Amino acid sequence: MLTALNGVYGDRADAVSVAGRVCSYEQLLGAARAVAADAADTGAPAFAVTATASLETVAAAVGALLAGVPLVPLPPDAGPAERAHILRDSGAAEIDVDFARKGPDRGRPAPADGDPALILYTSGTTGPPKGVVLTAAAIAADLDALAEAWQWTAEDTLVHGLPLFHVHGLVLGVLGALRTGSRLVHTGRPTPEAYAAAGGSLYFGVPTVWSRVAAEPRAAAALSGARLLVSGSAALPAPVFRDLEALTGHRPVERYGMTETLITVSGRAGGEVRPGTVGTPLRGVRTRIAAEPGAEIGELQLTGPTLFAGYLGRPEATAASYTEDGWFRTGDIAAVDEDGVHRIVGRASIDMIKSGGYRIGAGEIENALLDHPKVSEAAVVGVPDTDLGQRIVAFVVAEGVTGAELTDFVASHLSVHKRPREVRFVASLPRNAMGKPQKRLLLTDGSDGLTGERR
Incomplete structure (x- = not known):
């Protein structure tokens, strides 16, 4: 799963940097083995950590995969009611991570592809947040498809400062780097100054981050040496797209996904990129638009290997998220042009x-x-x-x-x-x-x- 930790790309001293703290793959693996031992020893069905922007959170994500025990990342700013709900709903044992502590290699077999790897909680649109169960197989399929789409390799240095308790920051921004072997620089906070100083070739950001980068011309100009800028989690406003292009020389690639589906549609490195569009389906993903007769837009539905294993303990909610013929209902309204390029119009619900x-x-x-x-x-x-x-x-x-x-x-x-x-x-x-x-x-x-x- 995490190819970089198998020695394929060597063991550079600055493989992972988070908020100024740096470690090698060997150091990360040692800390992750200690987490894996703690997670297994709890006997709980899952384990939880407060997912701060830290090497400890990275070690926890790797430790979950080593132990075959799913990780439940807790938002650092979660209120007591939200935190209590997540712990109670998941049955997770909360553990503390000491990055300086190293664990032995107990020779555990790698988790099966269908085993849960992460349980990420939704935003609670219609009630308490639901646990989304993601398997190692779904994560691997998504990261490999993104690596192909973005020409993401071990030669890259990935830079971002996104939170580590959701798909964008944790799955793409941490596990993606460890699978492709690219160096990871997490800036702690996604400030324009931090992005400018990082010297990356591949940058991840949400529209708010890119809006703030575009408002700082000197910081934006420093990204001109990058290979690819990627925006996600919400639509990138066209004025921000144009400002970034003028200041950096790059047309940012947008992608589309959900916690339940991971990333399913994206623009391509080296391909045509237009503002307001999120590209075409990734390898293995199929999409369709469920539109009223004569309408050009409708609900985006999809199927593929990146879909979740279900909502934890909620079989009825899981079943309701699929159509009768097995396509996942995203709840987003979209349009697809004659070239297969997708445009997300909005939510089916205002909530x-x-x-x-x-x-x-x-x-x-x-x-x-x-x-x-x-x-x-x-x-x-x-x-x-x-x-x-x-x-x-x-x-x-x-x-x-x-x-x-x-x-x-x-x-x-x-x-x-x-x-x-x-x-x-x-x-x-x-x-x-x-x-x-x-x-x-x-x-x-x-x-x-x-x-x-x-x-």
């Missing part, structure tokens, strides 16, 4: 918010707001934002509390990035006959597209 590269479920934030004793009703939406892609706006019916207090309340219960950027107080929420809030009615009439009173 998924993409902010700063995160996919955030409105329902989870609404539930947190409703836990506040002063709040009687709550509805959360995402509105366009030039920096974040979308910003989280909460409409609440409440008395005797300020917007700042509610923002802090949410941040204390959920991950900090899920807090509302804006709170609007309303007398009531518009609802249909079934009592469901009509969120689209909240997005009209105001000069900025919103109604309600700011506080």
Whole structure:
């Protein structure tokens, strides 16, 4: 699975760098063996670590594969309720990782392809987050297909500063480097200055990162020596695409995927790249558009070797995510041109918010707001934002509390990035006959597209 750790590419001293700390493959393998021993000794079905931007998190991901025990990465900024739900739902034993501690090679057989390798939790769109079970086989198939699409080799130096508790940062940004043998430089935080100083050939970022890079012309110009810039997790605004091209000389490649599917569609290194498109299906992946008769857009559905093994302990939810003939329903609306190039139009539901590269479920934030004793009703939406892609706006019916207090309340219960950027107080929420809030009615009439009173 992790080819670089098998000695295929030698053992350079600076194979992996995270937030300024550097290690060789041999050092990483020693720390990962200690994690594998601890994970196996717990006897639990999975183990969890707080997934900070650190060598410890990298060792935990490798240790999971060595032990054949799936890793549950916990967001470092998770609130106590979210953290408790993930640990309870997964049954994971939480362990601490000491990178300086080395473990012996116990000669464990490599995990079978179908064995769970990671359990990543969704954003909680319609309720508590669900555990997405990813197998070693799905991860390997995806990384090999991406290596082909992006011409990603051991000669590359991959640079990114993305969080290590989701697919983009952990699967692509860590396991991808260890499978291809490319040197990995994780900048700790994805600042323009850090990206400029890293000297990479391959860069990963979300639109917010690229927007900030484009706003710093000197930093952007420093990336002109790179081979490929990749953007994902949300749509890259066309103005940012054009600014990056002007400043770096590169047309950034966009790709599309989900936690449940990994990356399934992407632009190609050396191929034609157009703003607003996410390329064509990766090797082994097939897509189709479930559109109404005469319509050019519809729900994107797909099948292939990168799909998840199911939602942990939720067979009904797993079954509901597939069509009767076995295609995964993404919930995203897309169009495909005559050359097979895909364009993502939007979500089938208004309840998924993409902010700063995160996919955030409105329902989870609404539930947190409703836990506040002063709040009687709550509805959360995402509105366009030039920096974040979308910003989280909460409409609440409440008395005797300020917007700042509610923002802090949410941040204390959920991950900090899920807090509302804006709170609007309303007398009531518009609802249909079934009592469901009509969120689209909240997005009209105001000069900025919103109604309600700011506080």
